[in-house]
Every structure is written in C-alpha cells, then in structure tokens.
Amino acid sequence: MSLQSPSAEQKVAMFTQMLRIREFEERVKRTFTEYPGVIRGHTHLADGAEASIVGTLSHFKPGDAALATYRCHGYPLVLGTDPKAMMAEILGRVDGLCKGLGGSMHLTDVEHGFLGTSGIVGAGIPHAAGAAWAAQIRGKREVVFCFFGDGASKQGAFHETLNIASLWKLPVIFVMENNGYNVVTTSAQEDANAAAGEPLAIKAKAYAMPGVTVDGTDPLAVLAVMEKAVARARAGEGPTLVESTVYRLSAHGNIIAPPGVPLHYPEHEAITVFGKREEYEAALRGDPVPRFRGVLVQAGILSAEAADALSAQVAAEMDAAVKFAVASPFPALESALDNVYA
Amino acid sequence: MAQLPFIAAIDAGIHQEMRRDPNVLYFGQNLATTENHEFVAAYGHDRVRVTPISETAEIGIAIGAAMAGLRPVVELYMAEFMLVAMDQVLNEAPRFRYMSGGQVKVPLVLKAGFGFAAGWAGQHTGSLTALFMGVPGLKVVVPSTAADAKGLMATAIRDDNPVVFMHHYLLTLEHGEVPDGEHLVPFGVAEVRRTGGDVTIVATGWMVNRALGAAAMLAAEGIHAEVIDPRTVAPLDLDTILRSVAKTGRLVVVDQAPRHSTVGGIIAADVAEFGFSSLRAPILQVNALDTTVPYSEPLEAYVIPDEARIVAAVRRVMQTGR
Numbered sequence: 127m128s129l130q131s132p133s134a135e136q137k138v139a140m141f142t143q144m145l146r147i148r149e150f151e152e153r154v155k156r157t158f159t160e161y162p163g164v165i166r167g168h169t170h171l172a173d174g175a176e177a178s179i180v181g182t183l184s185h186f187k188p189g190d191a192a193l194a195t196y197r198c199h200g201y202p203l204v205l206g207t208d209p210k211a212m213m214a215e216i217l218g219r220v221d222g223l224c225k226g227l228g229g230s231m232h233l234t235d236v237e238h239g240f241l242g243t244s245g246i247v248g249a250g251i252p253h254a255a256g257a258a259w260a261a262q263i264r265g266k267r268e269v270v271f272c273f274f275g276d277g278a279s280k281q282g283a284f285h286e287t288l289n290i291a292s293l294w295k296l297p298v299i300f301v302m303e304n305n306g307y308n309v310v311t312t313s314a315q316e317d318a319n320a321a322a323g324e325p326l327a328i329k330a331k332a333y334a335m336p337g338v339t340v341d342g343t344d345p346l347a348v349l350a351v352m353e354k355a356v357a358r359a360r361a362g363e364g365p366t367l368v369e370s371t372v373y374r375l376s377a378h379g380n381i382i383a384p385p386g387v388p389l390h391y392p393e394h395e396a397i398t399v400f401g402k403r404e405e406y407e408a409a410l411r412g413d414p415v416p417r418f419r420g421v422l423v424q425a426g427i428l429s430a431e432a433a434d435a436l437s438a439q440v441a442a443e444m445d446a447a448v449k450f451a452v453a454s455p456f457p458a459l460e461s462a463l464d465n466v467y468a
Numbered sequence: 469m470a471q472l473p474f475i476a477a478i479d480a481g482i483h484q485e486m487r488r489d490p491n492v493l494y495f496g497q498n499l500a501t502t503e504n505h506e507f508v509a510a511y512g513h514d515r516v517r518v519t520p521i522s523e524t525a526e527i528g529i530a531i532g533a534a535m536a537g538l539r540p541v542v543e544l545y546m547a548e549f550m551l552v553a554m555d556q557v558l559n560e561a562p563r564f565r566y567m568s569g570g571q572v573k574v575p576l577v578l579k580a581g582f583g584f585a586a587g588w589a590g591q592h593t594g595s596l597t598a599l600f601m602g603v604p605g606l607k608v609v610v611p612s613t614a615a616d617a618k619g620l621m622a623t624a625i626r627d628d629n630p631v632v633f634m635h636h637y638l639l640t641l642e643h644g645e646v647p648d649g650e651h652l653v654p655f656g657v658a659e660v661r662r663t664g665g666d667v668t669i670v671a672t673g674w675m676v677n678r679a680l681g682a683a684a685m686l687a688a689e690g691i692h693a694e695v696i697d698p699r700t701v702a703p704l705d706l707d708t709i710l711r712s713v714a715k716t717g718r719l720v721v722v723d724q725a726p727r728h729s730t731v732g733g734i735i736a737a738d739v740a741e742f743g744f745s746s747l748r749a750p751i752l753q754v755n756a757l758d759t760t761v762p763y764s765e766p767l768e769a770y771v772i773p774d775e776a777r778i779v780a781a782v783r784r785v786m787q788t789g790r
Contacts, residue, residue, distance in 0.1 A: 222569070223569070224567060224568050225569035227566055227567055227568075227569045228566075228568060228569060234564075234572065235571070236572055237571075241532075241535050241536070242535060242564050242567075242572060244560060246559060249556065249559075249560055251528070252524065252525045252526075252527070252532060252556070253528055253529075253532035253560070254532055255528070255532060256528065256529035256531055256532020256535070256536065256538075256540075257532040257533065257535060257536040259493075259529060259536075259538075260532075260537060260538050262514075263515070283524045283525065283528060286520070287522075287525045287529070289520060289522065289525075290520065293520075294517070465566050465568075466565075466604045466605055467605065467628075467629050468565055468570075468573040468575070
C-alpha cells in the first residue's frame, strides 16, 4: 500500500496517534504534581516529535522492528502497546510492560515489534543494525526502524554502525530526531556540520547512503520521505539516514534530584539556560499536534466537533492509563531476581 | 578422540553448533575475506562476515541480532579489544533481558583471547576475567584444556545469555584429547584436575597448567595438592571448591591478574565466608605483581605467577595454622 497520498481515513488515524502520544506525555508530566513521588528517576518526553514518530511508523508492517532511545514513550503507543501497561511500567508496578524492571527509559514490547531501548546515547544504533541483519537473512522484505537523537550522531556507535549498515546493505532506516539540543548543549556547539550551517543528514555522505532532512513537525512530509527510505530498505538496497527536525516542547527530562525533593518538569533549556523565550514560543506556535488538526479541519477531513470528540476520547483513554497504573500494586520483592538470566 | 590444538578445538565447537543450528552467526575482523575461508565455504556470507575495526558496532550488532532470534559468535581476538566497547559488553548485552521483564533473550558469545605473556607488553597481556564475572546477566567461561575449549564453546553458543568466552593465548597451540562428534561441557561444573588431601589450589586458564606443575613438584616432597579448575567463573561452582577445602583445610588461589582484580580473590572471599570452619590456615593468593605487564622477558616472567611462587605459597600455607 502506498502512503504517498494517504486517504482521509489514514490522515485521521495519524492525527489520532499524534494525539495519543501528546495526551500520554502530558499525563506523565502531570503525574509529577498530581501523584508526587510515584514516578522515580528520569523520564524523557516525546512531545513535539509526534508528527515525526507517527509519519515514520505509519510504514511499519508486521515483522518489522523498531528500536529507540530512552525517549521512548511515543513509538510503542503507535505500534499498539497498551498505554495502561506503559504507564504502570513508568510507575514501577507489577502490571508494567516490563514488570517494573525497566521503567520509563527501557520500554520494550516484543509482541508489537518494539525490541528494546538503551538508556545510553547511541548504544542502540548497532542493535538496530543487528536486528536488520536478522531481517536480511530472513529475506522477507522486513525492515528495522532505528530512532535516536542528534546527540547520538556524535557517538562512535553511530559512525561505526552506519558504515557497516551501508556496506552490508542492511534493511534499516536511521531516524535522527534532531531537536537541536543535547540536553543543554546546542547542535552548533557540538556538531561540526551544524556549526558550518550544514544539515546533519550530510553525515550520510561519508557512508555512501542517502541522507535526507525533513520537517519532522509535518506528519505528511515525514510520511513521504520515509516512503522512499522504507522502500529502499525493503528492496534490499540498504539504509537511509533521515534527519527529522523537531522541537522538543518539554525540558530534556524531569529535574534530577535525590529522594525527598519533589520531581517536576522545569521550563525548556532554551529559556532556562539560553534565555531564548522567543525561540521556545515560536516552537509552541508551530506545535505539530494542533497544526495538523488545523490542516485536517481546514481540508474538511475532520470537523472541529469530531476533532474535539477525538481529543476527549484519547484523553479518557490516557486518564484510564494513569488510574490503572496508580492502582496497580508493586511487584513482589523476590521478582527483583527474576529475569537476570534466560 | 582426536589430538587437537586448543585453538582448533574452539573452532570445532563453533563448527559443531553452526552445522546443527542455522541461527548461529560467526563474524569479526580479518576473517571470511575469501570464498575459501573454511567458515564461509561451509555456511556462506549470510552467516559469516568480516567486519571493520568497529568493536562497538560488532558487539552491538550481535546484541540486536540476538534479540531478533539469532545466535552470534563475535571473534574479538583479544580481550583488550572488548575494552573499546565496554558499554556494549557490560551495560547493554546483560541488561536487556532484565530491563524488558524477560521479553527478550540475548544469546551471544564474545570470543576473546587473554593473558598473552609472550612479549606483548602492556596492552595485550591483561587477565581481565574478573572484570566480567560480577555482572548479573553475563556468563564467563575460561577453558584450560582443548576438550573444554570445544565443549564450553558449544555450550556457550547454546546458552540463551551473553557469554564471554576467554581463551588463554598461551594455551593456543597446546594439544589435548578432544572428543569427536557432539561434545558439550556444562556451565557451573568445576573440574578436579588433580586430587590430593593436603591443600586445595584453585586456578583458571593458563594458571591451571602452572598449578599442576607446582602440584607435581610438591608431590615429590610429600605434599598432595588438589587442583581445581572452575572452567566457568560465572556461574561459579563454589560447592566443588568448598568440598575440597572441607577435605584439605587449606586454600591457595592462583590468578594471572594483579591482586585486586582477580577471580581468585573473589573465590577466596567466598570460601572465607562460607567455608571458614573448614579452614585450618589463612587463604593465600598467588597473583601477578601490581604492575602493567613489562615487555622485557625476564621482567615479564618476574611479574607473572610461576610454579616456584605457587610451590612457595603452598609450603607456607602448610606451615601455618592448625
């Protein structure tokens, strides 16, 4: 099925998935104040990247796989994972997707093709290539979606893996979500290409693969670019590096503090570190979720009432996820020793 | 039974498993570069590949392939090359099963030589085994005979967990009897290499040979040492060691690494805790001296434990205690 000109129904489905990611992440954020203390450690939100995630994973077929970084809540939602199990995992509960052993940074849902998430920047990129080798051997035109951030493209794992993936023509799509910041370091401060005014996708040239930059806040633009990258991978022609430019609408993560200090999401680093309130507000004005809603409503694909109803329905789904997670008990203590070895 | 050099026995173990299971992969640097390479000829390029010098990607790719259902064996040549990719070895491969709540398996083998005390100087002679043994989720294998090299490699490939397969470089050309046909050596089962009632010596890798040499010298003076080779250090067969110490009352642990990075020290601590009532004398350790391994031949020999130092330690432990 070509998605180059998606039907009205497909566009509404994409919008619904974008809403689901946004509403889920909003609830993760809100949980810090509504249920203080139930989320521990560090969480990283996908708000702002919804269009990129959904535009990409619209090409996902059964048998494909996806791997990502610790900013990993968006992908499984699109792939069909139950948000109740995801939220319960983020709260460390027995009904969690990973039995409370992994938490926010390590969501995994093999049943839905979401193979795993490394919390170490760039470390998961070769894992995706390994899964792609397995797909290549199976020979069933299955592909692997490898998600990471712009920061990861400074890791050796990125460069080593792109070299091998291109050399071996592995069926993998390298999706670099470039949100412009590695925590509080701007791309121009750490990336020679960015400092020279070049797109980060130019790195693909060093590894003899196509490199494309796409507006990651436009789901239809992402959909179209990924169409080619996925087709190339399925045809056995090798990987593509897609730089999807997004703006992370929340801070890198919740504040880092020892127990006893209530955790919360601070303002974005553009404001707190660089004093660029206007940059952040411009990003908010370009928020991909309401923007795509506007596109659909304007095109007459979705009425405002239908869009509101959809929002309410998704909000209810995610409220139920929080309710379920908060009510789920902690795992039995001895389960800490389960699953150390297979 | 065939007489095989240790290195050929490892290959025999890999062949045994690649023949029976099409999911087994074998790859690494500087192998499979021609069509008549023995593994390429037998199994093809889908399963046997040369990689660039990219340890992080090699091991990371193995992890991803393993999570996707394959059983990769990564040829790393030297344990030190794993240091380039320690995140993948210590903090990726052993974590995914656990963090996913048991959803994925990561069956892979990292094959690496170590301890090349033959003029390889400071960066290719390390005895790094202890670095890996305390990582939950990781298994660590240290064969000391050709037969075990084959059988432990085969078991490592069949194991559903990441396994670090540490083969000692100075054993590479040692010949030994290796069973023909299917041969598997279980993990977590130590081998008593020599029986004796006076003192227990525990050693791994090349140090097993030196412990056996020392035991022969000691027998001539009437001291009968029992020599135990744990064969796998994770899992560790502590029971066999404790049973021996219960019999002998004395323990000497021999390890090629410097004192505070040894497998032997961990074994000594376990025996001190769980076998204290059996001990009739303090446990003694024979280790490398606390230094980088020097290049110059007499200096290298001075730093690495030898039979004389093991003999001296045993004599000392026989003279102390009750």
